[in-house]
Amino acid sequence: MENAIIIGGGIGGLTTGALLSKHGYKVIVLEAGGEVGGCDGKFFKDLFSFPVGATFGMGFEEEGIHNKILRYLGINVNIFPLSEAIRITGFSAPLSIFQNRTNHLK
Ligand SMILES: Cc1cc2nc3c(=O)[nH]c(=O)nc-3n(C[C@H](O)[C@H](O)[C@H](O)COP(=O)(O)OP(=O)(O)OC[C@H]3O[C@@H](n4cnc5c(N)ncnc54)[C@H](O)[C@@H]3O)c2cc1C
Structure with a gap:
């Protein structure tokens, strides 16, 4: 089994991980933040944080x-x-x- 390490648990990283996993890879997702989802769960504009949930x-x-x-x-x-x-x-x-x-x- 091949290994894949994905940096970032936003929707891009999670989707890539899921697709690689379907194709037989053992996937590890490394996320710097305290939660996965990236800017899908929140986004930042200037000094403001928008905790908008799934957007x-x-x-x-x-x-x-x-x-x-x-x-x-x-x-x-x-x-x-x-x-x-x-x-x-x-x-x-x-x-x-x-x-x-x-x-x-x-
Ligand atoms: C208000 C709003 C509405 C939107 N509506 C839609 C929509 O309707 N449909 C749609 O398809 N898209 C929509 N989008 C766009 C969509 O949310 C983004 O394109 C998508 O979430 C980007 O995902 P990503 O994984 O590429 O990046 P990000 O979400 O930015 O994820 C990157 C992740 O990598 C992590 N990271 C960064 N550096 C490191 C590191 N060195 N080590 C470990 N982890 C790291 C970050 O913490 C983050 O979790 C919307 C966006 C916004 C702001």
């Missing part, structure tokens, strides 16, 4: 990249799309990012 609003469509990879790995997850993928508050009005781009025009 994946895109990629789980039928032919979306994450959906394709999950199918390839044989992982069944009950995924349902949120119409409003992200809402940023703290301004005079909330800023929303919708799945359906035409909603931004309303």
Whole structure:
């Protein structure tokens, strides 16, 4: 069995690890932070930290990249799309990012 060491447990590292593991590699993921997920669980802008939780609003469509990879790995997850993928508050009005781009025009 071949060994693979992956530096970084963000979605990129975890996905790579899962794919290598499917192909018979023994995988070790080294993560510098206290948790896996990378900027999928939080992100930083200037001095601010946004603990937004899972931010994946895109990629789980039928032919979306994450959906394709999950199918390839044989992982069944009950995924349902949120119409409003992200809402940023703290301004005079909330800023929303919708799945359906035409909603931004309303
Ligand atoms: C608000 C927001 C919304 C988004 N929405 C979507 C979406 O809907 N769909 C989508 O597909 N993408 C989306 N993205 C993008 C997606 O989240 C990122 O592209 C993805 O999470 C990047 O993953 P990564 O593994 O490449 O990098 P990162 O998430 O940055 O992970 C890198 C990891 O490596 C670790 N690391 C760094 N250096 C070292 C080291 N020397 N040793 C060990 N560990 C180390 C870090 O701690 C981190 O955990 C969104 C991003 C944001 C901010």
